Amino acid sequence: MTATISPTAGAQGGSPAGRPPAAEEQPHPVPGDGGTAPHLPASPAPAAQGRRDRLLFGPQPRWVRPSAALLLVVTAALYLLNLEATGYANSFYAAAIQAGTKDWTALLFGSLDAGNAITVDKPPAALWIPALAGRIFGFSALSMLIPQALMGVAAVGLLYLTIKRVSGPAAGLLAGGALALTPVAALMFRFNNPDAMLTLCLVLAAYLTTRAIEKAGWKWLAAAGAVIGLAFLSKMLQGFLIVPGLALAYLWAAPTTLGRRLLHLLAAAAGIAVVAGSYVVLFQLTPASVRPYMAGSETNSFLELTFGYNGLGRITGSGGGMPGGGNLGGNAGGPGGNGNVGFGGAAGITRMFGTSFGGEVSWLLPAALILLAAGLWFTRREARTSKTRAALLLWGGWLVITAGIFSFMSGTVHPYYAVALAPAIAALAGIGSLELWRGRAYWPARVVLAVTVLATSVWSAVLLGRDPSWLPGLRLIVVVLGVLAAAALLLRTDGMAALPARFRKAATAGVVILCLLAGGLGSTAWTLATVAQPHSGSIPTSGPTASAMGGGFGAAGRTGTDGAGSAGMGGGPGGETSSAELTALLKSSGAKWSAIVSGATQAASLELATGTSVIALGGWNGGDPYPTLAQFQAMVDRGEIGYFISGGMGGMGGGRGGNSEVATWVAANYQAQTVGNATVYKLGA
Helix, strand or coil: CCCCCCCCHHHCCCCCCCCCCCCCCCEEECCCCCCEEECCCCCCCHHHHHHHHHCCCCCCCCCHHHHHHHHHHHHHHHHHCCHHHHCCCCHHHHHHHHHHHHCHHHHHHCECCCCCCEECCCCCHHHHHHHHHHHHHCCCHHHHHHHHHHHHHHHHHHHHHHHHHHHCHHHHHHHHHHHHCCHHHHHHCCCCCCHHHHHHHHHHHHHHHHHHHHHCCHHHHHHHHHHHHHHHHHHHHHHHCCHHHHHHHHHHHCCCCHHHHHHHHHHHHHHHHHHHHHHHHHHHHCCHHHCCECCCCCCCCHHHHHHHHHHHHHHHCCHHHCCCCCCCCCCCCCCCCHHHHHHHCCCCCCHHHCCCCHHHHCCCHHHHHHHHHHHHHHCCCCCCCCHHHHHHHHHHHHHHHHHHHHHHCCCCCCHHHHHHCHHHHHHHHHHHHHHHHHCCCCHHHHHHHHHHHHHHHHHHHHHHCCCCCCCCHHHHHHHHHHHHHHHHHHHCHHHCCCCCHHHHHHHHHHHHHHHHHHHHHHHHHHHHHHHCCCCCCCEEECCCCCEEECCCCCCCCCCCCCCCCCCCCCCCCCCCCCCHHHHHHHHCCCCCEEEEEECHHHHHHHHHHHCCCEEEECCCCCCCCCCCHHHHHHHHHCCCEEEEEEEECCCCCCCCCCCHHHHHHHHHHCCEEEECCEEEEECCC
């Protein structure tokens, strides 16, 4: 049963999960308090529930299944609409997915090229599903992006099911809808970065943990650990950021002894170790001669990438995670310095509300924080096993820890990382608003709900004002709606006992609609504007103006959002690296790798344009120590590389670590020629 918001919550029952309180349920006075709290009947007897308990959605009113189906259909339409306009999105990952459709080793290890010279600087799990889809249906932009969109639909559905188990179907619908209409979610579930797979894994882990908490089920918890392991294989340490919240919720609320709870958490840790550890062992024990080089590492080591370039270095901004040159599991690159201001805004507690992150995810963030604090206070006297408080701990821990890391990390942090916050924000909004609504006869709950709605509408107006030329009248509308909704909540329109029942129901419905419009109209409009725009490059952003930053020193973005200029490098097939002449030349090469070029963005664009394998000299930013001069010379002697293309990210092999020896040796031993817009050296005799 869900908790009831009241000052004596620990002594009261609540509305049954899966059933909203009936309109006829009357409040009763709470001793020692000037307000009232709703008296909700107990759950129906298990015998009366019958076979329906075994169905996917369980026992519920007639409106629940059609509403859930509508949520999924609308989400699918939103995420699939005009998806082909996105093209190859981020060419870096598109090339790796293309490579996986051609070679199983490339699929297993996440190679950037089908020749398996070097990987992307990530683990490979996020590439597996779109690459398998490409093998089945043929590689294309749609075969790559449709799986991403379906991951978004699945994440919305799982969030609905998770919240429904705690606070009922109405809360689940609110949470699922809030996630679907979060701008950064609509952006990333229509893109090919690893964040779609990561977010789906995180929501699934939360669902499994919620199931585990209900009956202290260690098997559910072990399954959650396994899914967290898959999240790690999608985006490394970022997949672990929700673990403290999940563990705290289980340790606090699972209905068993403390000793068993601790043992069960060990089962979850074992699940993580089995899934994540098995791949790490596989990679580390596979001879380097038969697998690609691990990009982003100095020693061809998956563990070094995990804890260095894509790990603690991203938080501290030192070593491999240089300020302006790395991230917590995401590709970056670019000029460093100044706490990452160019990408994510200055580090600090307000970063999630700033110009870079605010429009992506913070539309409901003030509401989530208010509802989290209020929910923890109102449930302070609940039994230890309270499902509502356990959910608040789970999603609140997820939100606070992840947002805190993103806010204070000194390495590069990109606005689209915020998609990992969207499920937690949506969940807290759904749980908190429904529980307060059920307890609205209790005046403190009513006041908190009114303040939440008004604050959300005002903050929406602030975010809309950051693009003053786009629908300027919408700002006034959402504020007016917020004021009306807050006033209606405070006046308790739905509690006018003198009115006939049908008028009371109509008044209640009107208040609900006002609240939904006040809280969600701004983010919905911003999300629809995001879907209407194609996005490409390695740093996409949401909003009414399409924007993205290419991989490295190019820049793009809305004025006042990213503070950058315009380039859009690395989005379409071939990007700006390949001319018709160069494309034809590389296609005619019969070598294992048609070319080698400094930096992964240029290599990826050439692969997509030509369908050939291209070596990214130095990995993502041209600075990984691969291939060494000796390795390169051996490849040339074997006739495995057709051409050396001068320039690219890192210049003639610059960047982290440097590969200038290769470029210098080529320039000294081979004749340069101009092909289209590129300087090319034909290797070999």
